[in-house]
Amino acid sequence: MSMLKLSWKYLLAKPWNTALNILLLALGLSIITVLILIQDQFENKMNKDAAGIDLVIGAKGSPLQLVLSSVYHIDFPTGNIPLDEAKAISRNRLIKNTIPLGLGDNYQGFRIVGTNHDYLDLYGVTFSDGEAWNRAFDVVLGSEVAEKSGFEVGDVFVGSHGIEAASHEHDEHPYKVVGILAPSDNIVDQLILTSIESVWYAHDEEHDHDKMEKGIAKSGFPETEAGEERELTTLLVQYRNPIAAVQLPRLVNSRSSLQAASPSFEISRLFELLGVGISLVQGLALIIVLIAGLGIFIALYNSLKERKYDLAVMRAIGASKEQLFILIILEGILLTFLGALAGLLIGHLFLYILVTMNEQGALSGLRADVFLNQEWWILAYALAVGILASLIPAWNAYRTDIANQLTK
Amino acid sequence: MIATKSIQFSYEGVPAFEIPDIEIKAGEALLVLGKSGSGKTTFLNILGGLLAPEKGEILIDGISLYSLKGQNLDKFRGKNIGIVFQKPHILGPLSVAENIALPHFFSKSSHSDNVDHYLKELGILDKKNARINTLSEGEAQRVSIARALVNEPKIILADEPTASLDDENAKIVVDLLKTQAAKLKAALVIVTHDQRIKNEINQSITLKRKDL
Structure with a gap:
C-alpha cells in the first residue's frame, strides 16, 4: 500500500463521479490544447510560407x-x-x-x-x-x-x-x-x-x-x-x-x-480579426476548466463527509494528520493529472481529425503529432487546479476530530 | 503494561466523570462497565491516545502517552495500541487483506508479513480478497479485530465489540480477543454493558458520573 494507491482506491470506489470529473476537465483542457497547437503551428506556417515575400x-x-x-x-x-x-x-x-x-x-x-x-x-x-x-x-x-x-x-x-x-x-x-x-x-x-x-x-x-x-x-x-x-x-x-x-x-x-x-501586415490583421474568436473560445475553455475544478472540489468535499469515519479510523490505526492531508490532496492531483492527460490526448486526436478532414484547406499541413512546451503548462495548470480544489477538503481531513467522530 | 494516574475529564455542561486508577499487567484483561453516559467510551478514547485527558497520566510500558505529540503519538498508537470499535468500520474501497495491512503502512511497522497469519487465526482466510460489502456482521468484526492485532500491540482496546452481534458471534469475538491478547501478552481492556461478556473476564471496574 502507498498513499497514491490508497487515494486511487478511494477514487475507484466512485467510478462514475471520478470519470465525470476527469472528462469535464479533459474537455476544457483539450480545447486549450487544440487552440495552442493550431495557433502555434498556424502562425509558424503563415510566417514560413511568407518568408522572403515582402x-x-x-x-x-x-x-x-x-x-x-x-x-x-x-x-x-x-x-x-x-x-x-x-x-x-x-x-x-x-x-x-x-x-x-x-x-x-x-x-x-x-x-x-x-x-x-x-x-x-x-x-x-x-x-x-x-x-x-x-x-x-x-x-x-x-x-x-x-x-x-x-x-x-x-x-x-x-x-x-x-x-x-x-x-x-x-x-x-x-x-x-x-x-x-x-x-x-x-x-x-x-x-x-x-x-x-x-x-x-x-x-x-x-x-x-x-x-x-x-x-x-x-x-x-x-x-x-x-x-x-x-x-x-x-x-x-x-x-x-x-x-x-x-x-x-x-x-x-x-x-x-x-x-x-504586405503579407506580414495582412496576416497580423487577420490574426487580429481571428483573435476575438480565439479569445472567446479560450475563455470558454477556461470556464470549463474552472467548473471542472469546482466539480472536483464538490466531489472531494462531499465524499469527505461520508468518509469522516474512515479518516478517523485511519488516524486510530496510526495515520498522522499530515498523511490524511496528503491523501486528499493526492486524490485531487490524481484526478486532474488524469484529466490533463486525457485532455492532451483528446486535443491531439481532435486536431488530427480536423486536419484529415480539411486536407486542402487552411488547416492542411498542420501536424497533430507535435508536442509543444506550452503543453507542459497545461499539465501544470491542471495540477494547480487539482491542488487548489482539494485544499479545503484536505484541511478538513487534517482537522478530523478522531474521538468525536468515532463515538458518533 | 498500562496504568492510569488520576485521570480527569469532563464535557462542557456535564459533571466530571469519576475515573478510578487502573493498572493492567501484560496478558491480563479488564472489563470496564457502567451505564451509558458514564464515560466508558471517553475513558477508552483517553486510553487509546485519541482524546487527551484534562489531568492525569497514562503510562504504557513506562511511556507517558500524552507526552507524545502529533505524529509521534499517532505512530505510537499505531504500533502499540490496537482498537476494536463497536462497529467494524472497515474501509470500503479496500479489500479485506488491504484493510488488515493498513496499520503496517501507516505506522511503518516491521511485522508486514503477518496478515495471512491473523486472517487464519480469526478464521477468515477464505475472505482474504473479498469485498467489504460481502462480509457478514460477524466476519466484519473479525476483520476489524485482525486489523487491531496485526501490529502486535501491547494494549488491545475494545469498545462494545459484541453490541451488534448475536450470541454465537459475540462468544466467538470475546474468545478471539482473549486468546489473541494472551498470545501477544497484551493488556486487554473491554468496555461493555453486554451481560454476555461479564462472566468471561474476572477483573472489572465500573465507571460512574457524579450525578448518576
Missing part, C-alpha cells in the same frame, strides 16, 4: 484576399494584371527581385501555379525525384500532391479550369510530371508548379505547337511576341532596401489597375 502586387480588390490567394493559396485571386504593367513596376529601383505567378487551374483541388524557377529557390526546395520544368506543360509536384495523387515522374494528367476541384477540364493540354519535390513542410507541398507559359497556353483557344516547343523563361518574365497581350495573376516582390517598405506600396496603389499588399 510585397504582393496584383489586381485591385481585398488586400487580404490577394495575400491569401497568392502567398497561401487559400482564397480566390483578385483577378489578373497586364503583363506590361507588371514588367514596368518590376523595373522600379526599390525592387530587388520579382517572381511572377499565374494562377487559375487545379488538379483535383491542388492548385497549378505557373511561375519560374525563382519560386523554387524562394522556398529552397529539394527534389526527391526528377528535376525542374524546362518546357511548357512540364510540371513539378509538391510532396503531398505526389503522395495523394500517386503520380510519378513521367505520368501525365489533365488540369481543370478554376482553382477548385471538378470544373471544366483542359483535356487537350495534358501536363507531364517531370519532378517531385521532397517534403518541405510549407505551402509548396500542396502545389503543382509549372511555367507561366503552361498556364497561358492551356487557356489559349488555338493550338500553336511551335510556341509550345519554344522553351520557357526560367527567371524573370516570359517572352511574348509583339502585340501579344498576356496577363499575370500576381507578382511576389522582394524589397531592395527598407525604404521600399514605405514608398513602394503607395507607389503601386496609386496606379489605377494594381494594388500592393
Whole structure:
C-alpha cells in the first residue's frame, strides 16, 4: 500500500463521479490544447510560407484576399494584371527581385501555379525525384500532391479550369510530371508548379505547337511576341532596401489597375480579426476548466463527509494528520493529472481529425503529432487546479476530530 | 503494561466523570462497565491516545502517552495500541487483506508479513480478497479485530465489540480477543454493558458520573 494507491482506491470506489470529473476537465483542457497547437503551428506556417515575400502586387480588390490567394493559396485571386504593367513596376529601383505567378487551374483541388524557377529557390526546395520544368506543360509536384495523387515522374494528367476541384477540364493540354519535390513542410507541398507559359497556353483557344516547343523563361518574365497581350495573376516582390517598405506600396496603389499588399501586415490583421474568436473560445475553455475544478472540489468535499469515519479510523490505526492531508490532496492531483492527460490526448486526436478532414484547406499541413512546451503548462495548470480544489477538503481531513467522530 | 494516574475529564455542561486508577499487567484483561453516559467510551478514547485527558497520566510500558505529540503519538498508537470499535468500520474501497495491512503502512511497522497469519487465526482466510460489502456482521468484526492485532500491540482496546452481534458471534469475538491478547501478552481492556461478556473476564471496574 502507498498513499497514491490508497487515494486511487478511494477514487475507484466512485467510478462514475471520478470519470465525470476527469472528462469535464479533459474537455476544457483539450480545447486549450487544440487552440495552442493550431495557433502555434498556424502562425509558424503563415510566417514560413511568407518568408522572403515582402510585397504582393496584383489586381485591385481585398488586400487580404490577394495575400491569401497568392502567398497561401487559400482564397480566390483578385483577378489578373497586364503583363506590361507588371514588367514596368518590376523595373522600379526599390525592387530587388520579382517572381511572377499565374494562377487559375487545379488538379483535383491542388492548385497549378505557373511561375519560374525563382519560386523554387524562394522556398529552397529539394527534389526527391526528377528535376525542374524546362518546357511548357512540364510540371513539378509538391510532396503531398505526389503522395495523394500517386503520380510519378513521367505520368501525365489533365488540369481543370478554376482553382477548385471538378470544373471544366483542359483535356487537350495534358501536363507531364517531370519532378517531385521532397517534403518541405510549407505551402509548396500542396502545389503543382509549372511555367507561366503552361498556364497561358492551356487557356489559349488555338493550338500553336511551335510556341509550345519554344522553351520557357526560367527567371524573370516570359517572352511574348509583339502585340501579344498576356496577363499575370500576381507578382511576389522582394524589397531592395527598407525604404521600399514605405514608398513602394503607395507607389503601386496609386496606379489605377494594381494594388500592393504586405503579407506580414495582412496576416497580423487577420490574426487580429481571428483573435476575438480565439479569445472567446479560450475563455470558454477556461470556464470549463474552472467548473471542472469546482466539480472536483464538490466531489472531494462531499465524499469527505461520508468518509469522516474512515479518516478517523485511519488516524486510530496510526495515520498522522499530515498523511490524511496528503491523501486528499493526492486524490485531487490524481484526478486532474488524469484529466490533463486525457485532455492532451483528446486535443491531439481532435486536431488530427480536423486536419484529415480539411486536407486542402487552411488547416492542411498542420501536424497533430507535435508536442509543444506550452503543453507542459497545461499539465501544470491542471495540477494547480487539482491542488487548489482539494485544499479545503484536505484541511478538513487534517482537522478530523478522531474521538468525536468515532463515538458518533 | 498500562496504568492510569488520576485521570480527569469532563464535557462542557456535564459533571466530571469519576475515573478510578487502573493498572493492567501484560496478558491480563479488564472489563470496564457502567451505564451509558458514564464515560466508558471517553475513558477508552483517553486510553487509546485519541482524546487527551484534562489531568492525569497514562503510562504504557513506562511511556507517558500524552507526552507524545502529533505524529509521534499517532505512530505510537499505531504500533502499540490496537482498537476494536463497536462497529467494524472497515474501509470500503479496500479489500479485506488491504484493510488488515493498513496499520503496517501507516505506522511503518516491521511485522508486514503477518496478515495471512491473523486472517487464519480469526478464521477468515477464505475472505482474504473479498469485498467489504460481502462480509457478514460477524466476519466484519473479525476483520476489524485482525486489523487491531496485526501490529502486535501491547494494549488491545475494545469498545462494545459484541453490541451488534448475536450470541454465537459475540462468544466467538470475546474468545478471539482473549486468546489473541494472551498470545501477544497484551493488556486487554473491554468496555461493555453486554451481560454476555461479564462472566468471561474476572477483573472489572465500573465507571460512574457524579450525578448518576
